[in-house]
Amino acid sequence: MDRLFLRKTSLVDYPSKVAAVLFFAGCNLRCPWCQNRELVLPDLLVGRTDLLSIDEVECYLVKRRSVLGGVVLSGGEPTLRADLGRIVKRLKALGFPVKLDTNGMNPGLLEGLFSQEETRPDYIALDLKLPPKRYGELSVRGLSEGSVDTQGEAGEALKESAALIRSSGIAHEFRSLALPEAYLKPEEICAMAAMVDDAPWYFRVFRAGNCLNPLWNTLEAPDPKAAAALARKACEADKRGIGA
Numbered sequence: 088m089d090r091l092f093l094r095k096t097s098l099v100d101y102p103s104k105v106a107a108v109l110f111f112a113g114c115n116l117r118c119p120w121c122q123n124r125e126l127v128l129p130d131l132l133v134g135r136t137d138l139l140s141i142d143e144v145e146c147y148l149v150k151r152r153s154v155l156g157g158v159v160l161s162g163g164e165p166t167l168r169a170d171l172g173r174i175v176k177r178l179k180a181l182g183f184p185v186k187l188d189t190n191g192m193n194p195g196l197l198e199g200l201f202s203q204e205e206t207r208p209d210y211i212a213l214d215l216k217l218p219p220k221r222y223g224e225l226s227v228r229g230l231s232e233g234s235v236d237t238q239g240e241a242g243e244a245l246k247e248s249a250a251l252i253r254s255s256g257i258a259h260e261f262r263s264l265a266l267p268e269a270y271l272k273p274e275e276i277c278a279m280a281a282m283v284d285d286a287p288w289y290f291r292v293f294r295a296g297n298c299l300n301p302l303w304n305t306l307e308a309p310d311p312k313a314a315a316a317l318a319r320k321a322c323e324a325d326k327r328g329i330g331a
């Protein structure tokens with residue numbers, strides 16, 4: 088699916104900037120709490136008339152250049168697009184700072200993007216969903232019958248992406264979801280802390296509603312105060328060098 092959703096204006100997706108957001112269809116993970124069902128399962132987009140080509144998006148961006156301070160590439164998972172570098176290059180050539188939101192499953196593509204000035208994003212947000220050793224539970228490969236991610240490839244890809252981002256010199260942030268404690272234990276959040284550096288690490292609280300796995304719609308959201316305490320604990324663990 089080469090076509091894109093466009094959110095014309097956002098005040099919250101790019102720090103300190105008014106930005107347009109491009110949503111890429113398709114994802115190589117299947118987080119059960121995901122609220123982007125249509126982006127993750129592109130067959131659901133068949134027949135939609137509000138999708139745009141990159142040329143159409145570019146026309147819009149040029150017209151709105153005076154009010155937009157940047158462009159966010161989000162998803163789904165943007166790094167599934169083999170031509171992502173070309174898209175970043177086009178947007179930067181138009182004068183837009185580019186932010187990339189990624190799940191970190193494609194470190195090879197990230198390395199390629201980072202290697203040239205014209206394809207380097209100006210800001211990156213990396214999602215940390217679970218400790219690396221549990222990523223097999225989320226990967227498409229891990230979920231396919233007879234194709235279990237026994238080698239922990241998804242977790243290794245995440246660690247590699249986190250390391251690349253930390254050493255890239257590109258402004259970045261980490262993002263996590265505070266999940267019900269029965270699913271993600273406080274000590275596991277401490278294990279995730281090993282992948283962050285001094286950049287901001289933001290926690291949002293899980294909410295039921297339109298989860299990819301309908302069973303998750305029956306789960307209660309964690310108490311926001313408890314989630315904030317977890318985030319603090321994770322950051323303290325990070326400073327003490329705890330984690331796997």
Ligand code: SF4
Nearest residue numbers: 114116117118121163
């Ligand atoms: S990485 Fe997970 S939450 Fe993000 S779009 Fe894919 S399935 Fe949804």
